[in-house]
Amino acid sequence: MSLVLDRAAQDLLFREARTANAFTDEPVTDEQVQAIYDLVKYGPTAFNQTPLRITLVRSPEARERLVGHLAEGNRAKTASAPLVAILSADNEFHEELPHLFPAAPQVKDLFFAERPVRENAAALNAALQAAYFIVGVRAAGLAAGPMTGFDAEGVRKEFLDDDHTPLMVVNIGRPGPDAWYPRSPRLEFEQVVTTV
Template identity: 75%
Template sequence: MTLALDAAAQDLLFREARTANTFTDEPVSDEQVQAIYDLVKYAPTSMNQQPLRVVLVRSPEARQRLVQHLGDGNKAKTAAAPLVAILAADNEFHEELPALFPHFPQAKDAFFSERPAREASAAFNGALQVGYFIIGVRAAGLAAGPMTGYDAEGINKEFFGDGEHSVLAVVNIGKPGEDAWYPRSPRLEYDEVVTTV
């Protein structure tokens, strides 16, 4: 093997990990979520932008506010999940850049003075961080159920009324329940994906 991770870690994070559709009622603590974040915050983003923002949906009232904006196939499992996280991109991430990217203090104005450029960069780097977050959930011994089947405009208005955030994904989190998995879908092989020039 040429990977530094042992086989058990590879299985936990990738080979045996699946998108969960049902969960047990075992709660997910704030300490578990902080441990997840404290691990994945070290993963790279362009110029250390870190645009990801996370809203933990815990109260029944907030859960109902979220569920009303989900596609029909996502409503029941989200209503029943132990924890739901709304992952969003902060389109005003550049305000933090002087502290987060001290090697180039003028980066805030040099690259991100125009809103469309900020939104594009926040969406791309936020999507990277969504992937890291899912891997972090798996590293905590939990299952993630990421979803994009929702009314984005509705969620943005409901939870981010300031207009500065854009939802990227909604993720159910917990211990997998009964019949949690759909059959494993096929993956493309190396030769179908990788070319050398």
């Protein structure tokens, strides 16, 4: 192996990790979520952009409102997951860039003055951060069930605002019985990698 990360960690994060569809009722604590975020916030993005926003859905009332916006096949697993997170892109993320670039506060206006440019940058970089978040959930010994089967506009109106674009809903917890579907195939190296 050419990887520095030991085999057990590789398996935990990738080979053995799967999208969970059932969970135990063991709670996911705020401390666990903070530890996940404190790890994954270091994942690379363009210009150190941090457009990802995480809305934790904990109360039964909020959970019921969210479930109503999900595709039918996603409702039961979300209703029973110990924790659900709505991951969204903040299209006004550029307002934080002067804090991230104190030596060059003008970066905010140089690159992101136009809303369409910000929305594209937010979508790409928040998606990167969402992927890091899912891997971070796995690193915490938990399982993630990311889903895009939901009414995005309904979720935005219910939980966010016009400056946030929902990307996915993620169920989080310890996997329960029959949590996994059979693993789907993946493309092989030769099918994906080209050398020029």
